[in-house]
Amino acid sequence: MYIVLLKTIEQLKSLNISEERKATLQPLIEFVQQKTKNRQEININFICTHNSRRSHLSQIWAQVASVYYNIPNVHCYSGGTEETALFPKVAETLTEQGFNIFTIADAKNPIYAIKYSDNALPIIGFSKIYDSPFNPVSAFAAIMTCAQADRGCPFIAGAEKRIPIPFEDPKISDNTPEQSQVYAERSLQIAAEMFYVFSKISQ
Numbered sequence: 001m002y003i004v005l006l007k008t009i010e011q012l013k014s015l016n017i018s019e020e021r022k023a024t025l026q027p028l029i030e031f032v033q034q035k036t037k038n039r040q041e042i043n044i045n046f047i048c049t050h051n052s053r054r055s056h057l058s059q060i061w062a063q064v065a066s067v068y069y070n071i072p073n074v075h076c077y078s079g080g081t082e083e084t085a086l087f088p089k090v091a092e093t094l095t096e097q098g099f100n101i102f103t104i105a106d107a108k109n110p111i112y113a114i115k116y117s118d119n120a121l122p123i124i125g126f127s128k129i130y131d132s133p134f135n136p137v138s139a140f141a142a143i144m145t146c147a148q149a150d151r152g153c154p155f156i157a158g159a160e161k162r163i164p165i166p167f168e169d170p171k172i173s174d175n176t177p178e179q180s181q182v183y184a185e186r187s188l189q190i191a192a193e194m195f196y197v198f199s200k201i202s203q
Contacts, residue, residue, distance in 0.1 A: 001068070001117050005098025008191070009068065015192040025193055027163045029200045031141045032071070036201055042066075042074045043140035047156070051080030051127040052087045054145040054167045054190070060094065060123055061191040064116050065198040076123075077140075079130030085109045086125050089174075093183040097191075101125075131157060165193075 001009075017025075028044075035042040044062060048055035059078035066074035091101050091112060098116075104124075105111040113122035128134055130142070142159035147166050156162055167190060173182035 001064075002098050002100065005064075005116055008097040008188075009064075009195070012188065012192040012195050015188060017193060017196055021193065022196070024165055025197050027161070028141065028143065028165065029197050031161050031163070032074070032197065032201050035073075036071060036203060040073070041139070042071070043136040044074070044076050044143060045130060045135055045140050045156075045159075046076065046078045046143045046145050047080065047130045048078075048144075048146040049081050049148045050084040051078055051082075051129070052084045053090055053170055054186070055080065056086055056090055056125055057094075057187050057190045058143065058145050058165075058167070058194065060099070060114055060125070061187075061194040062197070063123055065191075065194045067116070067120070068195070069198040069201065071198055071201050071203070075136070077135045078125075079128050079132055079135050081129065083109060083129050083132075084127045086112060086127055087171075089170075089179065089183050090187075091125075093180075093187050096184070097187060 032042055046055040046058040055078040059076045063076040085108065095101050100115040102113055103110050104113050109127050112125040114125050115122045138158040139160050140158065141161045141163055142156040144164045145167055146169065167186065170183045170186040173179045
């Protein structure tokens with residue numbers, strides 16, 4: 001992994017995760033652990049309304065956490081109840097935290113390659129609905145990263161397990177002097193929680 005990214009990961013160890021949040025994360029730990037025990041593919045689809053901020057951060061950090069802890073067969077995805085675009089501040093924040101991000105296709109809904117290591121396949125980031133052909137159609141955990149999507153999607157077709165893990169939307173800081181700080185903090189919170197999840201998996 002890139003040196004700056006590893007330094008960011010080191011910072012995560014100093015972030016406190018409350019007992020309440022650990023309880024919220026426990027169903028995801030159990031899903032990953034069961035799949036690992038059975039030597040099965042682990043498909044996780046992080047879902048939020050616009051697939052523009054929290055769901056992407058969750059997808060990316062969960063994928064990196066699985067690599068960091070050498071948990072095999074983990075495939076992380078993201079989607080929304082509607083298609084918009086990956087918000088540019090998310091890409092900027094992840095770049096500052098150590099990722100190498102470049103644009104594959106520049107359009108209204110750009111497609112990004114997000115790399116955490118020179119020799120690893122990049123994570124592909126773009127906004128899409130949760131049941132896009134890009135995403136798994138069965139045997140996946142649907143992680144609801146915002147309450148709005150959780151309420152708006154009472155049923156996720158093909159999901160083996162549905163787990164609400166809501167995060168506060170960094171969008172509340174858009175067009176304010178605190179924007180960079182809020183996005184960095186939310187990214188680190190999501191990272192810390194995804195790293196906590198994968199640190200609990202035994203092989």
